Amino acid sequence: MKKLIKLDVLTVVTIIAVGFYAIIFTDLLVDVLFYHRNLYYKAIYPTYYIIVLILMPILIWSFLTGYKIKNKKLELFKISLVLSFIPMVVALSQQLYLIITPWLINLKKSMDAKTAQTELISITSSQLSSNDIIFWIRISTEVAPVLIGIGVFYILYKNLFSNIHLEANILRFNILDYLERKETNDVVLCINRRTNKPVIVKEEDRFLHMLIDGATGTGKTSSVLLKMVLQDIKRKKYWLMKVNKEIEKLINEKKVLFINPFKPKNEYLSFDDIDILPEDMDKIEDEIRADLNKCEKLYKSFIEEYFKDTSIKNAVLKVKNERKEILNQIHNLLKQLDDIKTEEERKEILNQLEVLRKKKNDLYLTELSNNYPLKVNQTLAEMLNKTYKTLLENRKKVRSDFGERVEAFNKAYEYLSKFVETYNSFTGKNVHLNGSKTLEVLTGYYKKINNIKNNIGITVVEPKGDFAEKAAQLCRANGVPYVHIDPTNNKGWAINVMQGEPEETAEIVSSVLRSMFGRQEAFFANLQEDVAKNYIKLIKYIYGNECDLMMLRKLLRDPDMLEKEVKKLKELYLQTQDMRMQDLIDYFEEEILNSKHYEDILKWTIGLRVQLDNLLSKEELVKAMSPFRNEKVLDIDKHLRNGGILLVNTALGAFGNVSSAFGKLVLLTIEYAVFRRKGDGTDTMHVFYIDEFPEYINESFKRFLTLGRSYRVSIVMAIQNLSQLIIDGSRTFLDIVKGNAATKLVFGRGEIEDIEYFSKYFGYQDEIQMDSSYTHSASIFMPHQTANKTERYSMLKKPRFDRDLIQDLPFQYVMYKTVYRGSNLPADIGRVDFVDEKEFIVSDKPLYNIVYNPIMRKLRKKSEDEFIKIIDDNTHESISRNGEEDNITSDSAINKEFPYKKENSDEKLLFDKDFE
Structure with missing residues (x-):
C-alpha cells in the first residue's frame, strides 16, 4: 500500500513538472511570435534559464525513468537531451532578436539622420547602443546561460556514446536517491589523504567482501577492523533504539510478557526479553x-x-x-x-x-x-x-x-x-x-x-582474544546485547556445532576432522571421512539438535552402544519410512556390525578417534561446544534472523592447532545456517569479521565467498600476506579470495610478492617519455662540428603506485582500492586511526523504562489427559480433552490413540508411507 501511495505521489509530481515545462516552452514561443516582453522575466532571466531549461529536463527524466520505464532509461535520457535543445535554441533566438534588433534599428536611423549624436538621445531605454556597457551585460546575463546550457547538453550527448562510465552512472541515476535521505549500513574504510574526506563503502558494495593485508604490528585489527565493528555496533544501536521504543510500549500496555527482570538497565530491549x-x-x-x-x-x-x-x-x-x-x-x-x-x-x-x-x-x-x-x-x-x-x-x-x-x-x-x-x-x-x-x-x-529497516548482525572470529574483548566493551558502551564465547574465560555461552540438518552437520564435522589428519593416503582419508559422516548422521537422526561431539566419541569407541543406537534408528525408520535412514541402517549392518572387516575398520579409523580425542581433550572447548554444559546456548538460526552480535575467541595461544579446528567448526556451522536462509534479498544483513583468516581456511569457504552475497552476507578477511592463502601448493583458493574481494586495503612493510601484486592491481597511468639524440657533422666549409638535437616522444604505462611507495607507507597509512555501486574506483592512499578511548566508556544511564508487572508465573499447564495424535496413511484420530473422547465410529484399522504428556515425553510424531 505504501509503495502504491509513493508511486501515485511521484506520478502527480511528474505531471506537474511536465506541465510546468510545457507552459514555459509555450510562453517562449509566444514571446518570439508576438514580440511581447514582460518585466518580470527581465528580472529573473539568468536564474530562469539555468533552473528551468537546464535542470528541468533532468528532473523530468529522473522521475520518468527511475520509476516508469527502467528498461528504456538510456534511450529516454538521449531523447530528453535532444528535446532540451529546442527550448534553448528558441530562447537564444528570442534573446538575440530582442537585443540586437534595437541596435540595428538604431544604426539605420543614425545613418539616415547623418547625426548619430542627436539620434542616439532620442532612442528609448529599451534600444541601447552597442557602445553602451549595459548592452554587453544583457548579452552576458541573458544569452550566456542559454549558450552554456546548449554546450553542456551537447557534450553529454556526444560523450554518451563513447564513455561507458558515464553511461553506467546515467543508468543508475535517480533524483530520489538524493532527495530522500536513506539510512543505510555503509561503512567508512579510511580517510582519503588528498581530500581529507572519508572513503565510504556503500551497503550493496559491502556484500562484495573485503580483504585487508597487513603484517603484524601494522595495526590492521585495532585501526581498521575494530573501527568498522564500532560503526556497525552504532548502527545496531540506532536500530535498537527504535525497537526499544516499540517493545517498551507493548510491555507497558501489557500486550506482551517481560521475561527478563534482571536485564541491565543500560542495555536496550530486544525480542529476547519478551514473550x-x-x-x-x-x-x-x-x-x-x-x-x-x-x-x-x-x-x-x-x-x-x-x-x-x-x-x-x-x-x-x-x-x-x-x-x-x-x-x-x-x-x-x-x-x-x-x-x-x-x-x-x-x-x-x-x-x-x-x-x-x-x-x-x-x-x-x-x-x-x-x-x-x-x-x-x-x-x-x-x-x-x-x-x-x-x-x-x-x-x-x-x-x-x-x-x-x-x-x-x-x-x-x-x-x-x-x-x-x-x-x-x-x-x-x-x-x-x-x-x-x-x-x-x-x-x-x-x-x-x-x-x-537497517538491522544488522555481526560475527567476529579471532584467535587472540583482544579483538573480541574490545568489541564486547564497545557493545556494553552502546547498550547493545551480544554473545561472547571465550573458552579461556567462561562467559556462560556455548555454541552447538551439531545444530542443523544431519547431512549438513556430518559434512561440517567430518571436513574439520579431515583437516586435522594432515597428509595421508586417499583410501584411509576417505574411509575415515565416510565413517565420521555416517556416525554423525546416526546421532542426528535419533537426537536431532540435542547432541554433541562427546556422544560421537563414545559411539566410535563402544560397539554395544552403536548396536543400541542402530536399533533405535530402526524403530524410528518403521515409524517415518525415511529412505535416508534405511540406507544408513544398511551401512551399519552390512559394513560395520556384521562385517568381517569390522576389526580392520577400527584399525583404519584410529586416526579419526585420535583427532576427535585431541579436539575434545580441552574441557574448556568441550564446554564451549556442548548444549548440555551451559545454561545459555546460541541458536544460530535465530542469531542470523534477528541480527545478533556474536564474538568468538578461538584461543590460539591456549589450545594451539585445536583452536583452528574450533574456529572452523564455528564458521562452518554459521555458514550452513546462512544457506538455510531465504536468499531472496530480505534477509537481515550480516557481517563476518575474521581476523587471521588463514587460521580458519577450509574448502567449503569458497562457496561462502561466491554465494554469500545472495544471502546478504559481507565478509571482511584480515591476513598478514597472500601466501597464507596457498593451500597445499595450490593457488586456487588465493585466486578465489582475490577475485571475490572487491575492496582491498594494504599496509606497508609487506612481502615483496604482495607489494608487486598490489602495485599491478592498483593500475597504471600514461606517462610521456622523451628520448633525445644528437648528431654531429662537419665539412670543409664549416671546420667546426655542429650538433643537431632530435627529440622523440613515446607513451608508456607506469604503475600508479610503485613498489617503493607501497612498501614505505608510514604507520597508519594504507593503500586502498574499492568500488562504488559495483564499479571500480581508482586506487588511492588513505589514513586510518585507532578507536577513541571515550568510545569504550560504559554509561549507567537507563535505556528503557517499563512498569514491571509481576506476571512471571508458571505457564498454565494443559490437563494431563490431553492427547496428541499420530496420523499415518491408514489412521485418523481425534483429540481427547478432559477425558472426553470424540464419538467417532470407524474401523479399528484406521483408529488408534497415543497419549502424550507434554512435560516428560520424548515420543516422536510420525506418519506412515507404506504405499511407496
Missing part, C-alpha cells in the same frame, strides 16, 4: 485446535471415502509387481543382446524390447493414476503431523522469545493451510480455516518491529 502472554498463548492454541479438529474431520471423511477397502492398495501393488517383472525381462534381453551374432535375432530382440518399453510406460501411467489418492493421503497426514509437532515443540519451550513464538504458531497455520489446499484441490470443495485473531494481532506487532 507472548500465557493467556494469549492459550487462546491461540485453542483457536488452532479448533481448526485442527476441523482438518481431522476432513481427513477422516477422506479416509472413509477413498480407503474403505484395500482395493486401491492391492491395485497399486499389482501394477508395481508387473512393472518389476517387465524390468527383469528387459534386463535379461539386454544380456542376450550382447551374445547374439546374427542380425535377425538381434532385430527380434530389439522389437521385443520396444514392446516391453511401451508396456512399461503404460503401466507407469496406470500406477500414477491409482497411486494419486495415496499421495494425497500421505501429504494430508504429513501436514497434520507437522502441525502437531510444531505445537508440541513450542509448548515444551518454557522460555522462548516473542518472535520465535509467533513464527512457530504461524508455521503451524502454514501446515494447516497446505492441508486445506491439498484437500480442496483433490475433492473440488471449498473449505476454509477460521484462523486465529489473537495470532493476527500479535503477528502485526511482530512485523511492525521486525520491518524496521
